[in-house]
Amino acid sequence: MGLTGEELERFVVGDLKQSRFRAGQIAGWLVRGAEIGEMTNLSAALRAQLNEIAVANPVRIMDSFKSKLDETEKFLYALEDGNLIEGVLMRYHHGDTLCVSTQVGCRMGCAFCASTLEGKVRNLTSGEILGQVVAANRHIRAADPERRVHNIVLMGSGEPLDNYDNVVKFLRRVNDPKGLNISLRNISLSTCGLVRRMYDFAKEGLPVTLSLSLHAPNDEIRRRIMPVANAYSYEEVLTACKYYIEQTGRRVIFEYALIKDLNSDVRHAEELARRLRGMRCHVNLIPLNDVKERKLEAPDRRTVEAFQKRLELKHISATVRREMGTDIEGACGQLRRKVLGGQDIG
Numbered sequence: 216m217g218l219t220g221e222e223l224e225r226f227v228v229g230d231l232k233q234s235r236f237r238a239g240q241i242a243g244w245l246v247r248g249a250e251i252g253e254m255t256n257l258s259a260a261l262r263a264q265l266n267e268i269a270v271a272n273p274v275r276i277m278d279s280f281k282s283k284l285d286e287t288e289k290f291l292y293a294l295e296d297g298n299l300i301e302g303v304l305m306r307y308h309h310g311d312t313l314c315v316s317t318q319v320g321c322r323m324g325c326a327f328c329a330s331t332l333e334g335k336v337r338n339l340t341s342g343e344i345l346g347q348v349v350a351a352n353r354h355i356r357a358a359d360p361e362r363r364v365h366n367i368v369l370m371g372s373g374e375p376l377d378n379y380d381n382v383v384k385f386l387r388r389v390n391d392p393k394g395l396n397i398s399l400r401n402i403s404l405s406t407c408g409l410v411r412r413m414y415d416f417a418k419e420g421l422p423v424t425l426s427l428s429l430h431a432p433n434d435e436i437r438r439r440i441m442p443v444a445n446a447y448s449y450e451e452v453l454t455a456c457k458y459y460i461e462q463t464g465r466r467v468i469f470e471y472a473l474i475k476d477l478n479s480d481v482r483h484a485e486e487l488a489r490r491l492r493g494m495r496c497h498v499n500l501i502p503l504n505d506v507k508e509r510k511l512e513a514p515d516r517r518t519v520e521a522f523q524k525r526l527e528l529k530h531i532s533a534t535v536r537r538e539m540g541t542d543i544e545g546a547c548g549q550l551r552r553k554v555l556g557g558q559d560i561g
């Protein structure tokens with residue numbers, strides 16, 4: 216899974232001493248999530264040889280949990296080195312959306328996020344990011360051949376722009392017509408705002424939707440919950456977003472987790488609207504998912520609605536994100552932590 220089409224060809228011809236067309240056969244199997252043993256148009260000898268030196272997909276669904284409240288499904292994946300990552304599959308009317316992880320853990324240190332509690336363990340390779348999509352696809356197709364992952368959000372554990380090269384490689388590969396062939400327009404990349412990397416990313420020419428985790432109306436509040444705000448100012452982050460909009464012609468989505476007594480007052484909505492005025496953007500309001508280890512909590516329903524209404528009144532389009540999978544630890548990093556902590560699930 217870690218090899219591009221060209222790299223696979225070199226491996227097959229150079230290392231395995233097989234003819235080139237075998238690479239095409241193997242690539243076809245890999246996309247479908249087959250194990251080496253299932254690649255039945257390869258000889259038994261070749262399969263045995265491959266099995267000794269390679270794995271098809273370095274990501275294996277170890278467990279899955281279906282929500283009883285909606286059709287959300289949560290996956291716990293095992294990697295070859297024993298690390299665990301997680302992912303969520305959400306069913307929307309416009310197709311299945313898979314949330315994928317880009318790192319084991321995270322080092323950004325946001326105060327409300329479970330993924331970062333034990334820091335970053337390591338980056339995922341492009342094959343491990345792609346492998347999540349392939350594994351999820353195989354899983355859902357087994358239940359219903361009509362279904363497949365249609366949209367991808369890079370919103371699982373990890374900071375995608377802190378694993379830049381692997382993430383960009385993943386994006387190019389997932390879009391490959393000979394591979395999964397998922398349109399980049401159906402992919403969102405979420406970042407806490409690594410400004411220098413945002414400029415690099417804007418220049419890649421990939422029509423991916425940028426989601427920016429803003430979570431505050433100003434520097435003062437943002438610095439209280441997001442350490443990255445000490446490295447880059449609010450103004451710098453917004454300027455980088457404007458550059459992304461210019462370069463790609465796409466609107467930016469601002470994620471704003473509403474936290475009780477911190478950033479959810481209507482005066483914060485007013486301030487946010489002033490900062491975003493004139494930008495081609497949309498605000499996604501997320502009532503905070505309580506993380507047991509953190510003292511922060513979501514405001515009440517009325518506060519959330521008042522915040523959204525005030526933004527709309529100030530001509531900033533805003534929606535409240537529908538909560539899904541709340542019974543299966545749907546929020547970032549929650550499931551992995553629960554399993555590592557040895558607690559029972561569901």
Ligand code: SAH
Pocket residue numbers: 323325327328329369370371372373374375405406407408426427428470472501502503504505506546547
């Ligand atoms: N590192 C990237 C992507 C991963 S998180 C980023 O920071 O954007 C995806 C989104 O979930 C981010 O907007 C993140 O801030 C948000 N998030 C994390 N923990 C949350 C929680 N407990 N409640 C609500 N949103 C949360």
